[in-house]
Amino acid sequence: MEFTSNKKLAEEQLLKVSRMKPVIKPTKPHKHAGYHELIFLFQGAGHHTIGDETFEVHPPTGFYLGPGQVHCWDFSKIPDGFVILFKEEVLSLYPKAQNYLFNFPKHFDIVDKGDFFKMLEEFYREFKAGENLDILAAFLNLLVLKGFEYSTQSKQTDPKVANDFSLFKSLLNEHFIELKSAEDYAKLMGISVKKLNKTCQSAVNATAKELIKERVLMEAKNLLTHTNNNVSEIAHLLNFTDSSNFVKFFKSSTTLTPMDYRSRANTQ
Template sequence: MKNKQDIPLKAKIETHQWIKVSRMKEVIKPTRPHKHDGYFEIILLREGAGFHTIDDAAYEVLTPLVHLLKPGQVHCWDFTQIPKGYVLMFKEEVLQNYSAARTKLYELQPEIRLRDIHELSALFEQSLQAYQSDRNSDEMLYAYLNLIILKLSQHSNDLTLSNPTTLSLLYTYKKLVNQRFADLKLVSEYAEALHSSTARLNEACQTALGKNASTIIKERIVLEAKNLLFHTNKTVTEIATDLRFSDASNFVRFFKSHTGLTPHKYRDLI
């Protein structure tokens, strides 16, 4: 992402507001990196696919899920399928009478995978209806928010619950992928560099993230390709060379298979 000093600040909640609820905009066009200052944002997605970049981490959108944004974080969306869900924005002050939820809010991970979405989806829908009602009660909205945070805490896939050895291997692997994704494309190459095995790497990734080790490499390559398409004027051939593809056609096939778009069409959306 760009330097945070260059990132525009968006105010989607009015100065006088403490809480706001809306449906997720059902658009597929990539958003530019931006940040929201002074309020939290909880996004519940029932449908959709693509990537959500928060600060320097890219999260694949595998619905149903919840993403949490803290004040000042930089983020952008890159959907390949129309998103459907809810957005709940609020200032920390609304939790002044809900100490447990206030504490748990800071313990939540940026991404929470959901096994059962029905209860949370109902709470978001009830919050939206209350927000849109002519008899809108702030206290009712605060109570719904309290329930949502407590439910999210129950769903949270906090990685600290995982085996420390598994986590150490996962973090080391992801760090190496981030450094070597252009020239190392095979899981076996990373396993050798980490004095591990492909089986152990796959197990660590599957246990903590629900995806295999090869997917981690491909996601990082796709992210870099999108950054180059988004932030530079390099040609597709030049990008293919930077990413160590044998030729541009192989890069185009790879990119389309993971995004549903050719590099040219992706760039046209920006």
């Protein structure tokens, strides 16, 4: 069965904040590729299916979807709340929040409805007003940290998976320039490639190869957005053999050339 892929975040867009649509029409199973999604509801009732698990909606509540996860809604009462779509690189200055993402359970309860949703309201207003990305990223960091605080109450992550994945992410952040294969990281960790892939799939529903590619792409986007380096210089910094290979890599991942991406990012 092929699932519809709903692309609600443009390639050059790193973050989007919106209100939950006030409708109760059931949605078909679909996935959102290439970005994370946090949903916070303070009204509504019904069911939310993520992968092969179905959760009852009892606000105030939160849901987390990793890149590529399949889900659908079946509301019996009109929902209200906020949906935050974001790419991991928006949290590049907040490594603790980045590392928390894979530890979020799919569903968790929210305790202090009032203060937390006031912060969400402010975040939404700042986004709609066109606040700069640095401010919005700081807001997101706070929400991820606070949301994770709530999620630990219902989190059931296998400690071994969490530890192995945390080690992999740490090694990846340290060595992604020179090491670009799953075999390299499995060797550093003293485990098989099969076990590394199983760990990554359990943590974030992706293979090690996909995460390595994602990390290189994240750095490429950061360099294109936040530096004046030309394409050849960026290709060299990321250890590509030449700029043409870098352009092919970038375009295959984003459908944009590096310069097209830079141009669009600079108009945001």
